[in-house]
Amino acid sequence: MNFEDLKKFFFKKPKNALEGTDEAAPQEAPSTEAVIPEKLAEKCEKCGKIILSDEMRENCGVCPKCGYYKKLNARERIEICAEQFEELFGEETSENILDFPGYDEKLAALREKTGERDGAVCGRATIGGVECAVFSMDYRFMMGSMGHTVGEKITKTFEYATENRLPVVGFVLSGGARMQEGIVSLMQMAKTSAAVAKHSEAGLLYISVLTDPTTGGVSASFAFESDVIMAEKGALIGFAGPRVIEQTIRQKLPEGFQRAEFLQKKGFVDLIVERKEMKEKLASLLKIHCMEADA
């Protein structure tokens, strides 16, 4: 929810090529649009080098020059991890439930810009030959904040997986709850959690993949309710955003605080993966869990 603030905070930080992916969103570099033919080449948001878009795509959105992890949208993420994908619940949508000022316009503009109805794409996929249900969250839609549509689609994904006895792989990316939906947004945390619990009680596997950023209400619900918690290298993961914490405790946070590596050290992340090995790791985990042990 506070990702705009987070971004501002991180702008001030000295750059470090090996560090996370919290720099400016791509749409904030309009100056390059005129000189780079669209889709042929793009400018790395970290090192500023011009990279052929094909090369960037083949490299899963990792800058070949500096190793920077470009943010992937919901569909790009599924594409690099699944060999097959069939979208479900794509029609799901909701409007300005609380009549919150300015929210209609914001939703309309984002729908126009992204071609998505909201911040999550869900469906049935095959990863390494194993059938599963997936959900994937989209940074372009208010930094993956969870309102009714996102919560409903993710809940339906778990219900679908429970009914069809499928494992769930969830690509998590969220700044938190969507405050324009007030209490309805908060209730999505409970609704999704209940669906996760039911799926788990049915003896089914859920792997959450925490990507940059995973904070707020989403981190305090389905992100941390999985059997296996995988995190992408360098991802910011936490309950409160760093700026909020700094304001609360009135001191600077240590280097690397709330990064995936920090969380693993503290015991909250099972494994950290590089983007390029994500598919293979998911496939292996799915195989191990979904093969009958006594078969």
Place this chain on the structure above:
Amino acid sequence: MNAYEIVMKSREKGRPTAMQYIEKIVEGFIELHGDRRFADDAAVIGGVGFIEGKPVTVIGIEKGTDTKAKIEHNFGCAHPEGYRKAMRLMKEAEKFHRPVLCLVDTSGAYCGIGAEERGQSEAIANSIMEMIRLRTPTLSIIIGEGGSGGALGLSAADEVWITETATYSVISPEGCASILWKDSGKVAQACESLKLTANDLLALRAVEKVLPELQFSDEFFVGLKAEIAQFFAQKRGVAPDRLIEERYERFRKF
């Protein structure tokens, strides 16, 4: 009262805290401490006792009444161990088929280094997940501030009630005004827009009951105690499978 005035009222000094509710409502309360993992978080108090002669587990978020107590209870901002303590006590209640009453009053879960290091997100997430599948009746009452995930961690109950000048919100109005509008002068507007008052919440079906406060007189507590006892009596005969199915539907509607 407008929404802003209600928000101020929900935080007002002198408002009864969880411990005072327990003193008025619960007979023979025995406090049980600690999460058996790391520490005893004083922001969350919990224990066992009776309501109208029937055993009950009570868990509350305690803000403290005077300065010393406020510091001791960390102003009602729980650390992960607070949620883990609550979860432990809820599981204990489940084992002995005892209903659980939660009294919620927090501006939010604590934001700090230790809280993050010890997994604030994981603690709240699992508290919600455990509570929503608990095989014993549960009731949460928001008695002051219902601050976001920190409040929800103890509110995944069969029913959620709220006192008439308490609030329940996804974010504080101050946070909303500064993040969304970059304008701390718009707090009153945020109070209205977030629909966080008891009556708004009732209309949105986020709570089942709004409790008239009657200036928190003895009459209020006597009435509340009777209502809680009646609620648990109603739930006593319900099979656990049905309890959790009804709870699923309660949250599924959002």
